[in-house]
Amino acid sequence: MEKKTVMCVLCIIYTTNTILNSFELRQQSYEIEINTKFVPLPTTKIVETSFGACASSCLSNGVCCAASYHISSKECYLVGTDYCYNKTEIKSDWKILRIKLLQKEYFEMKKTWNEAKEFCETWGGRLATVSSISENEYMIRRLGDATSIWLGGTDLKSEGTWVWNNYSQEETEKLIQPTFWGPNQPNNYYQDQHCLAFFKFYNDGSVWTLDGYAWDDEQCHLQFQFMCEK
Secondary structure, eight states: OEEEEEEEEEEOOEETTEEOOOEEEEEEEEEEEEEEEEESOOSOEEEOSSHHHHHHHHHTOTTOOEEEEETTTTEEEEEOGGGTTOEEEEEEEEEEEEEOOOOEEEEEEEEOHHHHHHHHHHTTSEEOOOOSHHHHHHHHTTOTTOSEEEEEEEOSSSTTOOEESSSOHHHHTSOOOSOOBOTTOOOOTTSOEEEEEEEEEOOOSSSOOOOEEEEEEEETTSOEEEEEEO
């Protein structure tokens, strides 16, 4: 598939026979993917006369992260956060404008939660966050065979109140939503499990009824691999 990346604050993106209008955009990168289609298609559909108009509708919409356009039918699909990490396939007569999302980087070295947090900040980012089902699934696909991987959540400030750590004032005051806890989690088992991790559960037929990764509360001094974002 062919991609074109544009970095802008106020930008004009040129496509075939189409010029997108200027918008005041957040400082982000945008990719145009030609002959590419989301699998499955997102559900918010509108009709636009061109790919440029479809992309413009996305860029002016605060919750849109991509626009998928079928050239022949002029059907425009605006992609919300639950579809940002959906798989794509090569398909003629389709185009996607994608807002480049936070870069997720998985590090195999092992650190405590605080050490991982400091490493991510030195790297120029922060411990990774999760905001949707598709993002959670995308991150799990990156984990390989690790048993436990640190994420950026904690309830250190107030037991049972899980928040993303070291972010904007708005983010630190909001409860983590949605959540993807594993069986019987969080349980604060040792009375000092205050840091969030992916954990690879296995179905033992009683306590754990899941095979695969889900969220777990862990003791912050343990050394795990971790994921950063920026």
